[in-house]
Amino acid sequence: MKKVFIETQNVQRLRKVVGMAVDTEKGRPGMVAVWGEAGTGKTEASQMLYAERGFYLRAMEGITQCAFMQDLCYEVKGSRPHGTHRCKTEIIHELEGTHTPIYIDEADRLDIRRIEDLRDIYDMTGCPIILIGEQGLPTRLESRPRIIDRIPQEFRVPFGKVERADVMLFALEAADLKLTPEAAALIHAEAKGIFRRVHNGVLSVESAARVAGVRDVSADLVKQALGIRR
CATH class of the missing domain: 1.10.8 (Helicase, Ruva Protein; domain 3)
Structure with missing residues (x-):
């Protein structure tokens, strides 16, 4: 069997939302949340879209705040500075003005403080942050008004079952x-x-x-x- 990628209705909807987020003016709500059952194709869709434009990082279980920011900095500019603040500063400097989307897979694994780091990056650069996770992700995001308020209703994408x-x-x-x-x-x-x-x-x-x-x-x-x- 050949390895192929098909544009399901889920993928088409996500592509449209990411396009809208990229076009969102800096300073306006424009983060994205994607969630659904395991196996519905969220990871494959995000990897395909990031290959067209953007950065992709999978959150590993139990990763520390500093290690996560180092991994993200490496994806963005190929370096792993010491310290969370320095990583964040270099990521912001590299991304400012680019509106390049950042896909964070398994985002429901992240400590909420790491999602706050991503919110800081979004606020400073305007680059869309696409948070991808399983069905518990919306509940985690809703616990922080500063985060959920940056995700407009139309940028909340539940991945349904395939047709x-x-x-x-x-x-x-x-x-x-x-x-x-x-x-x-x-x-x-x-x-x-x-x-x-x-x-x-x-x-x-x-x-x-x-x-x-x-x-x-x-x-x-x-x-x-x-x-x-x-």
Whole structure:
């Protein structure tokens, strides 16, 4: 199966919001929050968008405030100064006037003080900070009015479950398989709308289709490949 990236409705919405945030005038609310269940494609979407423009950093579990700022400074300008304040100062100096988006994945792992550091960077540079996490992220952000007030309602992006149409498109582009609507519905139902599970399901169906020598996939073939008995 080929490694592909498809523009689901979630991705299209995030792309639009990031574009709006980049165009937001400095001094106005323009941070972004993205959240959803694990496996819905948030990380893949943010990595694809940052590759077009921006910086990306995954927050590691248990990281200290200084280490986090050093990691971010390294992403932005390739250096790791000693001390949180110096890191922040150099990041601000490097980014000022650029409006370059910064994607922070697993942001719900961060101590709230580190998110305050990101708020400082946003306030001083106007560069959009895109905070990406699981479903508890909004609650954490709402605990600090200074943070949540910088995230307009239209910049709050819940990642929903993938649609059946996304399943059909992914199977076609990644595995050159044509799913019937019934076949796509079965994969979608088994995956419960989680993109990671869709990937695994299509991988199993691809193997079964190769053995059968077909690329047009019926519901019966999906049932066989995924062990569905209903």
